[in-house]
Amino acid sequence: MSFDATRVTTVTFDSYSTLVDVDAAEKALAERVEDPQPVSKLWRARSLEYTFVSNQIDAYQPFYEMNRDALQHALDAHDADVSEKERTEILAIYHELDVFDDVRDGIERLRDGGYDCYVVSNGNPEMLDSIVEHADIDDHIEDTVSADEVETFKPDARLYRHAAARTGTPIDEIAHVTAGWFDVMGAQHAGMQGVWVDRKRSPWEPFDGEPALTIDSFYDLADELGV
Numbered sequence: 001m002s003f004d005a006t007r008v009t010t011v012t013f014d015s016y017s018t019l020v021d022v023d024a025a026e027k028a029l030a031e032r033v034e035d036p037q038p039v040s041k042l043w044r045a046r047s048l049e050y051t052f053v054s055n056q057i058d059a060y061q062p063f064y065e066m067n068r069d070a071l072q073h074a075l076d077a078h079d080a081d082v083s084e085k086e087r088t089e090i091l092a093i094y095h096e097l098d099v100f101d102d103v104r105d106g107i108e109r110l111r112d113g114g115y116d117c118y119v120v121s122n123g124n125p126e127m128l129d130s131i132v133e134h135a136d137i138d139d140h141i142e143d144t145v146s147a148d149e150v151e152t153f154k155p156d157a158r159l160y161r162h163a164a165a166r167t168g169t170p171i172d173e174i175a176h177v178t179a180g181w182f183d184v185m186g187a188q189h190a191g192m193q194g195v196w197v198d199r200k201r202s203p204w205e206p207f208d209g210e211p212a213l214t215i216d217s218f219y220d221l222a223d224e225l226g227v
Contacts, residue, residue: 014154025040038078
C-alpha cells in the first residue's frame with residue numbers, strides 16, 4: 001500500500017509510544033527496584049500480550065487493569081519487593097508520561113490545515129483524559145476513542161471500525177498514526193492508511209506488508225499532507 005494524501009480527511013493517533021513515551025515509566029521504577037530496565041520492558045510487553053490474549057478468549061478488562069496485572073507480573077518475575085502502595089504510585093506515572101516534542105506542534109499543523117484529529121487508543125477514558133491534558137492538546141483534537149467503548153483491543157478490526165463511526169469518517173479516508181507495528185497492521189486491515197512513527201529508526205516487521213507511510217515525526221506527516 002502506498003500513501004495517498006488526497007484521500008485523507010481525518011487523522012487518528014495512538015497514545016502510548018506515539019503521543020507519550022512509555023519508556024519514561026522506568027523512572028518511577030528506578031526509585032523502587034534495583035534494576036528497573038528489565039522490569040520496565042517486561043511490564044510493557046506483558047501489558048500488550050494480555051490485550052492480545054484478551055481479544056482471543058473474550059476476557060476483557062479495562063487497560064488500566066491490564067497494566068496493573070502486567071506490572072505485578074514484572075515485579076514478581078524479578079523478585080522485586082514492592083508494596084501495594086508503591087505499585088499504585090508506579091502505575092500513576094501513566095497519567096503523566098513524557099510527551100514527545102513534536103506532538104503538540106505537529107497536531108496543531110494538521111488541525112490548522114483542515115484535518116480533524118482524534119486519539120484512538122487501548123487506554124480507558126480516564127487514562128486518555130490524562131494524556132490529552134498532560135500533552136496540552138485538548139484544543140487540537142476533536143475527541144478520544146477508547147477501546148473500552150467496544151470492549152476489545154487493537155489490532156481487532158472492530159475498534160478501528162468503531163473509531164471511523166465515532167469520527168463520522170469513511171474508514172478509507174482515515175490516516176492512523178502509531179508507533180505500534182501491530183496497530184499499523186490492524187488499521188490497514190480494517191481499511192485505514194497506516195502511518196508508522198519510527199522515532200527510534202527500528203526495522204519494520206518482515207511479514208504481511210508495509211505501512212502506507214513511515215515518518216520520523218508528526219512534522220513529516222504534515223509535510224506529506226502539505227500543511
